[in-house]
Structure formats: C-alpha cells, structure tokens
Amino acid sequence: MIQISNLSKKYGETVVFSDLNYTFENACIYGLVGRNGAGKTTLLNILSNYDKNYTGVISIDRKKMNKVDYLDMPVAYAMDQPSFFNELTIYENLLLIASSRKIKKQEAFDKIERILDGLGLKKYENYSPLELSKGTMQRLNNACAMIQEEKITIFDEPFSGLDPVQMKLLENVIVEFHKKEKGIYIISSHDIECLQNVCDKCLLLHNGQIREINMEEVDREEIAKILSEGE
Numbered sequence: 565m566i567q568i569s570n571l572s573k574k575y576g577e578t579v580v581f582s583d584l585n586y587t588f589e590n591a592c593i594y595g596l597v598g599r600n601g602a603g604k605t606t607l608l609n610i611l612s613n614y615d616k617n618y619t620g621v622i623s624i625d626r627k628k629m630n631k632v633d634y635l636d637m638p639v640a641y642a643m644d645q646p647s648f649f650n651e652l653t654i655y656e657n658l659l660l661i662a663s664s665r666k667i668k669k670q671e672a673f674d675k676i677e678r679i680l681d682g683l684g685l686k687k688y689e690n691y692s693p694l695e696l697s698k699g700t701m702q703r704l705n706n707a708c709a710m711i712q713e714e715k716i717t718i719f720d721e722p723f724s725g726l727d728p729v730q731m732k733l734l735e736n737v738i739v740e741f742h743k744k745e746k747g748i749y750i751i752s753s754h755d756i757e758c759l760q761n762v763c764d765k766c767l768l769l770h771n772g773q774i775r776e777i778n779m780e781e782v783d784r785e786e787i788a789k790i791l792s793e794g795e
C-alpha cells in the first residue's frame with residue numbers, strides 16, 4: 565500500500581500539488597492519465613523517491629518513504645528518460661539489474677528469458693543499447709523495470725514509441741507478470757485504450773488532485789472534456 569498524505573510540490577512559483585491525498589492499494593494496476601503538464605511525471609518521480617523535494621508524507625506499507633534506505637526501496641521505475649549501461653549487452657543489462665536486486669542466478673536467467681520472449685526482445689539480447697531503435701529502447705526500459713520484481717512497479721509512458729504489435733505484447737506481459745506478483749503497478753499514459761486493456765483503476769490527475777474512476781466506467785469523451793477544461 566502506498567499512502568500519500570498532504571503532498572505539496574512546487575517548482576519555483578509553479579504549484580503542481582497542494583495537499584494531495586491518495587492511497588494505492590496492493591494487487592492493483594493503476595492507469596494515470598492527465599493532460600500535458602498535469603504533474604504525472606512529477607508524481608511518479610516522488611513515488612519512486614527520485615524527487616525528494618516536496619512536503620507531506622509518502623508511506624509504503626505504513627513506513628515513511630524518507631526513512632527507507634535507498635537500496636531497500638521496494639520500487640522499480642521505468643522513467644521516461646531511460647539510461648542503460650551502453651558497454652553491456654541487453655542481456656547483461658538485465659542480469660546486472662537482477663543481481664543488484666539480489667534475485668538468485670537461475671531465477672534471474674529464467675525471468676530474463678520470459679521477459680525477452682514476452683516483449684519480443686530475444687533477438688536483441690547481444691546488442692548494445694546504443695544499437696537499438698527508439699521504440700526498442702523503450703521496450704528495454706520496460707524490461708529493466710519488470711525484471712526487478714518489486715512490490716511497486718512504476719511506468720512513465722511505457723507505450724510511447726511502440727507499434728501496435730509491441731503495445732499488445734507489453735499489455736500481455738504486464739497482465740501476466742502482475743497476476744504472478746500481485747503488487748502495485750502504476751502506469752502513466754495518454755493511451756486510454758491500452759490502459760483499459762490492463763488497468764483495474766483509472767486515476768485522473770487534474771488541477772493537482774486525483775480523481776479515481778473504475779476502468780470499465782471510463783468514458784473517453786468525458787475524460788477528454790475534463791482534460792480540456794481551462795485550456
């Protein structure tokens with residue numbers, strides 16, 4: 565469970581959140597939507613402890629996040645600006661992340677195979693990240709987060725740059741992995757259809773507040789209308 569209490573965040577004079585409260589429950593896939601500049605990346609950076617410059621309290625399983633040692637943070641984060649070890653192969657990048665998360669060797673090998681197969685990355689396993697196309701880099705970025713088997717996995721626009729076939733593969737892998745791990749997945753995206761295919765709940769970030777909508781009740785036109793308010 566992730567509990568956000570009275571979160572406020574500003575960049576200079578720009579207020580992104582003011583007294584935001586929300587609780588993410590376990591075993592749930594959340595889709596996060598909002599118009600450009602609504603604060604999705606800012607929120608994800610805070611939830612992953614990447615951005616500590618805020619007021620309020622974020623707790624994970626009732627433990628204050630700022631009291632958790634960095635290496636013990638149970639969060640995997642596929643950021644919107646991925647970075648890899650370019651001197652290592654794709655396979656080695658995944659193996660290194662798995663070993664940093666203390667996943668046993670054989671388990672890591674098995675899981676890497678499943679991820680590479682699931683995301684259609686197998687043929688790139690011996691490539692350097694520098695040799696990948698933008699969309700394939702995005703797929704590797706998603707793979708790097710999924711290999712970590714953390715309680716919380718956060719994806720910032722994981723479908724961006726993917727062709728329809730790759731989008732479907734990613735949807736399938738997200739559902740398959742989540743079924744096994746039952747953690748919290750938070751996926752920010754502008755693609756409501758992809759979110760509807762994988763998420764249990766849709767969170768609409770608007771005017772610094774979160775509004776929760778059941779995924780089956782998501783009305784795309786209604787969301788578009790809310791998002792265009794104040795434009």
Ligand SMILES: Nc1ncnc2c1ncn2[C@@H]1O[C@H](COP(=O)(O)OP(=O)(O)OP(=O)(O)O)[C@@H](O)[C@H]1O
Binds near residue numbers: 598602
């Ligand atoms: N490093 C920064 N310095 C100053 N302002 C920032 C910074 N990062 C984000 N902002 C501002 O904070 C607000 C929220 O930005 P954020 O990137 O979180 O939005 P977003 O919902 O992820 O947008 P998008 O859909 O375009 O990716 C915007 O007004 C943005 O201009």
